[in-house]
Amino acid sequence: MDAPVLTVDLDALARNWRALDALSGTAETGAAVKADAYGLGLAPVAGALWGAGCRRFFVATLAEGIALRAILPDAAVHILNGVRGEGAAAARAHRLIPCLNAPHQVADWRAAGGGPCALQLDSGMARLGVQSGDLDAVLRDEADTLADCVLVMSHLACADEPAHPQNAAQRAAFEAMLPTVRAVAPRAEASLAATGGTLLGAEYRYDLVRCGIGLYGGLPFADAEPVVTLTAPIVQIRTIAAGDSVGYGASWTAARPSRIATLPLGYADGIHRALSSATYVVIDGRPAPLAGRVSMDLLTVDVTDHPHVDERGIVEIVGPHRGIDALAADAGTIGYEMLTALGTRYERRYKGATRN
Numbered sequence: 001m002d003a004p005v006l007t008v009d010l011d012a013l014a015r016n017w018r019a020l021d022a023l024s025g026t027a028e029t030g031a032a033v034k035a036d037a038y039g040l041g042l043a044p045v046a047g048a049l050w051g052a053g054c055r056r057f058f059v060a061t062l063a064e065g066i067a068l069r070a071i072l073p074d075a076a077v078h079i080l081n082g083v084r085g086e087g088a089a090a091a092r093a094h095r096l097i098p099c100l101n102a103p104h105q106v107a108d109w110r111a112a113g114g115g116p117c118a119l120q121l122d123s124g125m126a127r128l129g130v131q132s133g134d135l136d137a138v139l140r141d142e143a144d145t146l147a148d149c150v151l152v153m154s155h156l157a158c159a160d161e162p163a164h165p166q167n168a169a170q171r172a173a174f175e176a177m178l179p180t181v182r183a184v185a186p187r188a189e190a191s192l193a194a195t196g197g198t199l200l201g202a203e204y205r206y207d208l209v210r211c212g213i214g215l216y217g218g219l220p221f222a223d224a225e226p227v228v229t230l231t232a233p234i235v236q237i238r239t240i241a242a243g244d245s246v247g248y249g250a251s252w253t254a255a256r257p258s259r260i261a262t263l264p265l266g267y268a269d270g271i272h273r274a275l276s277s278a279t280y281v282v283i284d285g286r287p288a289p290l291a292g293r294v295s296m297d298l299l300t301v302d303v304t305d306h307p308h309v310d311e312r313g314i315v316e317i318v319g320p321h322r323g324i325d326a327l328a329a330d331a332g333t334i335g336y337e338m339l340t341a342l343g344t345r346y347e348r349r350y351k352g353a354t355r356n
């Protein structure tokens with residue numbers, strides 16, 4: 001049985017980076033490649049982005065940073081979650097740049113010997129970063145360590161909603177904290193925007209933008225080129241009578257004599273169970289609705305209105321007729337979660353000459 005195929009178009013990825021880089025004007029365009037490059041494969045994605053001209057990368061964890069260092073020996077690699085304890089020495093040994101988020105992380109970085117680091121500020125998201133009330137103390141107590149700060153950054157909570165008042169509020173809070181950081185760290189560049197912030201306008205871009213989802217073809221970068229295609233072969237087709245049910249829980253009942261095609265992917269492959277009877281796949285350019293529950297390794301599709309499809313047919317789950325965000329919306333989630341949930345069982349094909 002052939003596996004479902006996940007195709008990643010590295011040329012489209014590179015074009016998305018160039019488009020965002022052109023849009024960000026004088027700001028440098030960094031790339032977020034955390035979570036295995038949003039599930040698409042760290043090595044091919046990072047190689048293609050480096051080939052396009054990207055020199056700064058953001059991962060979430062130390063382990064991701066060490067993996068990326070082995071792929072791109074000369075890239076600037078930032079660890080968004082920062083470091084703690086012995087991790088600080090490991091980050092230093094791999095020339096990784098931790099985003100220090102709290103006084104204890106700054107202290108651990110100093111204890112490991114310090115060096116180039118980033119300082120993350122909490123401008124109102126209440127997730128990561130030094131809070132304004134702690135800033136003066138950490139700048140005073142750790143002035144020597146933070147003199148090596150090369151980047152002062154923060155993250156927007158509502159950048160995908162341009163009219164949301166929190167965008168301007170966070171920008172004002174960031175601006176208010178910048179001078180005190182720069183008094184200690186004169187070299188530090190500033191960064192506030194991910195993909196959404198990059199699109200908000202020049203005043204959000206500062207020296208560096210940190211784009212993730214837009215590179216991978218997802219909203220809020222509506223002009224992104226699609227990067228991901230997901231297709232699956234049909235495993236089996238059966239004919240059932242009106243009144244027969246399909247799948248776990250017998251949750252779908254045929255209203256007419258029906259043909260049901262079974263596909264070899266399920267929720268273990270990131271096809272969320274919430275998609276049961278709630279979305280469609282595409283056959284020969286036309287929709288075919290899911291019939292019944294998504295199971296772990298399989299899903300079932302009503303192909304009654306596709307009389308020509310047979311057991312050698314190939315079905316499009318994500319592709320030219322069906323974007324990742326549209327599928328995500330049917331699952332009640334976002335493109336980011338669809339991508340990072342795709343799992344490890346697909347046959348992965350990488351298209352494009354920029355792979356290194």
Ligand SMILES: *Cc1c(COP(=O)(O)O)cnc(C)c1O
Pocket residue numbers: 032034058080154155193194195196210211212213214
């Ligand atoms: C994930 C992340 C990014 C990239 O966000 P996108 O919305 O995917 O562009 C940038 N900065 C931080 C701090 C992040 O956590």
